[in-house]
Amino acid sequence: MASDLLSQILDTVSQADGPILSNNAFPTVDFTTIKSALDRLGSREMIIYEQIDREEASLTLEAQEIAAQGSHEAKVFEAVRQAVDGLKIADLPGIVGKESAKVGQGKAFKEGWIKKDRDLLKATTSSIHDASQAQLRTIQQTKTHPDSKVLLDLRKRKLITIQKVITFEIKKGPKFSTEFVKEETDLTADMLATGAWKTVKLKPYNFNAMGAPTMSGALHPLNKVRHEFRQIFFEMGFEEMPTNRYVETGFWNFDALFVPQQHPARDLQDTFYIADPPVADKPRADPVEKTEKLADGSNPSHETQNHPQQEYEKYWNNVKEVHEKGKYGSIGYRYPFKEEESLKLVLRTHTTAVSTYMLYKLAANPRPARYFSIDRVFRNETVDATHLAEFHQVEGVIADFGLALGGLIGFMEVFFAKMGIHGLRFKPAYNPYTEPSLEIFGYHAGLKKWVEIGNSGMFRPEMLEPMGLPKDMRVYGWGLSLERPTMIKYGVSNIRELLGHKVDLNFVESNPAVRLEKD
Numbered sequence: 001m002a003s004d005l006l007s008q009i010l011d012t013v014s015q016a017d018g019p020i021l022s023n024n025a026f027p028t029v030d031f032t033t034i035k036s037a038l039d040r041l042g043s044r045e046m047i048i049y050e051q052i053d054r055e056e057a058s059l060t061l062e063a064q065e066i067a068a069q070g071s072h073e074a075k076v077f078e079a080v081r082q083a084v085d086g087l088k089i090a091d092l093p094g095i096v097g098k099e100s101a102k103v104g105q106g107k108a109f110k111e112g113w114i115k116k117d118r119d120l121l122k123a124t125t126s127s128i129h130d131a132s133q134a135q136l137r138t139i140q141q142t143k144t145h146p147d148s149k150v151l152l153d154l155r156k157r158k159l160i161t162i163q164k165v166i167t168f169e170i171k172k173g174p175k176f177s178t179e180f181v182k183e184e185t186d187l188t189a190d191m192l193a194t195g196a197w198k199t200v201k202l203k204p205y206n207f208n209a210m211g212a213p214t215m216s217g218a219l220h221p222l223n224k225v226r227h228e229f230r231q232i233f234f235e236m237g238f239e240e241m242p243t244n245r246y247v248e249t250g251f252w253n254f255d256a257l258f259v260p261q262q263h264p265a266r267d268l269q270d271t272f273y274i275a276d277p278p279v280a281d282k283p284r285a286d287p288v289e290k291t292e293k294l295a296d297g298s299n300p301s302h303e304t305q306n307h308p309q310q311e312y313e314k315y316w317n318n319v320k321e322v323h324e325k326g327k328y329g330s331i332g333y334r335y336p337f338k339e340e341e342s343l344k345l346v347l348r349t350h351t352t353a354v355s356t357y358m359l360y361k362l363a364a365n366p367r368p369a370r371y372f373s374i375d376r377v378f379r380n381e382t383v384d385a386t387h388l389a390e391f392h393q394v395e396g397v398i399a400d401f402g403l404a405l406g407g408l409i410g411f412m413e414v415f416f417a418k419m420g421i422h423g424l425r426f427k428p429a430y431n432p433y434t435e436p437s438l439e440i441f442g443y444h445a446g447l448k449k450w451v452e453i454g455n456s457g458m459f460r461p462e463m464l465e466p467m468g469l470p471k472d473m474r475v476y477g478w479g480l481s482l483e484r485p486t487m488i489k490y491g492v493s494n495i496r497e498l499l500g501h502k503v504d505l506n507f508v509e510s511n512p513a514v515r516l517e518k519d
Helices: 002-015 031-043 061-069 072-082 089-096 098-111 129-144 150-155 189-194 222-234 313-324 354-364 406-419 461-467 483-490 505-512
Strands: 047-059 114-119 119-125 159-172 247-249 345-349 369-378 390-400 424-429 436-444 449-459 471-480
Touching: 002 031, 002 047, 002 159, 031 047, 031 129, 031 159, 047 061, 047 072, 047 129, 061 129, 072 089, 072 098, 072 114, 072 119, 072 129, 089 098, 089 119, 098 114, 129 150, 150 390, 222 369, 222 390, 222 483, 247 390, 313 461, 354 390, 354 471, 406 436, 406 449, 406 471, 436 471, 483 505
Parallel strands: none
Antiparallel strands: 047 159, 114 119, 247 345, 369 390, 390 471, 424 436, 436 449, 449 471
């Protein structure tokens, strides 16, 4: 009973001349029970206690035998010493046992206690000091040894085990008493009716106690960083693209971006292909949603009868021709364009497939535009601390007339400055659908080195002109992952702890808000 333990603790402390140790006074009481009782008494200042953590050594069965009868080497020495004319090596196991003969003989030689004379063992001294037995007896009595090297050696020999022991030092408190009076936590109607409230002891309020945590939802760190990116894009006048299509055709994911059909990115080891259905239709307009007309008679759907009809078949033929023979000033790739390869269904490998579709729709009414997207993409990657088979891509696109590379570099500096990243460096790179292409590097103060933070470039004419965009319209494109800045901000070193089944829910619930421009 808990009340009996409380009384036992108070009586034991009262009878002791000084502090007592819980493991000596109450050896059979488990940690949780004794801790609960001490907390209860301590909250009333009846006792004062301190937790003491220490490591104790315990003897194994073999070690207990050595402590009682002597070590293997001591047994071998004693057997050899008693054989005055020497002991045959073959007779030793029959006297001390096979295990002692096997282990003890070598150690006895090492200590110089015995020597070999032909097939006989002879003692070289009349007495020895059995250090192993003495060490184990010390540990048996004190649960430890003053020499840490001895403990380490005995542990390697599997003669002792080390375990953590928690005990409490208990002494009288300022309001110590041997009588524990139950405190009432509530003033009830019965107490008021009977007058018992005059004599009961009410538990005082602890206004410094922490309140119970309120259960509530929590945003994942990726969502918090995603929100910051969206705010940056909106501040800079961007429109968010619809990214609800995880499955794309090879046409929108690769061909429309001027990625050749023999490109390594289209191999099975890099891209997830859909088995059922394996192929899709050729590019066509999105179906018109059936919605009720508004009061003024207009249709609220994005696809209305007034929307210019895109010439999808012409676009398909333009893309095919620019790959096979070249067009718009390009010599193309000069290979036979395979329709079945273009219509294969894949899990999109980048959100640039969405950007391509939006730019194609823009060609119906060419005008300056700014688009962005933040969503999930899929690649057949080997999962490790920095790679997953699915991750999030942040992408931005700017379309306007007369754009130049210098403008892209300047815009990147402004964009990343809003995240607190300054002093960018740019490195020329290759990308099938951008030319020129630039890798973006920023200095990571924590790692003390330059790290790649994004990729950018200007979309090629072979990608834009087949859509029907004007020759003098230029398009900037850039992208980066959402996971990398999130890992840096929250100090996560393994991406699997950020996304997937290994995510700690406590981390999700307790992580702070993020401001990309702040440290």
